[in-house]
Amino acid sequence: MSASFERLIDGVIDALQSHVVPNSSDDFVRGQVFSAIYALNGLKLAADWKAEPLLEQVRLQDDTFATVKRLADGMVHPEIPPTPRIRGDVSDAAAIEALRDDGDRRLGQLLLWASGEGVRAGNRDAAAAIERLLRRAICDQLKIELATTPKSMLQQIAGGERDGGAAQG
Incomplete structure (x- = not known):
């Protein structure tokens, strides 16, 4: 997306929030304006969709896979x-999204394995470290996902937030 398109969308959102919402006493109209702002934020994010957030998630998964492989040395684990x-x-x-989704599936399998009773009987310390690592990696990946997701319309209305953009991670 070009910077001018982003500025255009931001300008329309700002005009709606600065001029239309404060000058409207009709709750129905205000609700419709907030709906339009929500839709514009979604359009901005969709138009800006690039591979970078997905690549960041795949890189995070790859780092996690490498660390699990090192920590699970000698243990029988999912591929x-x-x-x-x-x-x-x-x-x-x-x-990239398909690769990320496959990585999510594999991380889930590894988490089930690491948190299982059978693996804990073999090497409790390594399994606990792997489980913590996997849970932290999944949380970090969700932060990336939330950064590219528009805030809920109700959150914007209730909070009276003016930025209305992506959720803060």
């Missing part, structure tokens, strides 16, 4: 993919 899973300049968001 860990070779890393890095993306080499070179990849910009196909759909392909």
Whole structure:
């Protein structure tokens, strides 16, 4: 997305928030304006959709996979993919998203394994460290996801927030 398109959307949102909302005493109209602001924020995020947030999630997953492999040395565990899973300049968001989703599935399998009773009987300290690592990585990945998700319309209305953009991570 070009900077001018982003400025255009931001300008429309600002005009609605600065001039229309404060000067409207009709709750229905105010609700419609907030709906339009919400839709514009969603449009801005969708138009700005780039592969970078997905690549960041895949890189985070790859770092986690490498660390789990090191910590689980000698333990029988679910398959860990070779890393890095993306080499070179990849910009196909759909392909990266599929890779990210596969990584999510594998992280979930590893978390179930690490938190299971069977693995804990073998090496409790390593399993606990792996479980903590996986839970932290999943939380970090959610922060990336939330940063590219528009705030809820009700949150904007209730909080009277003027930025209305992506949720803060």
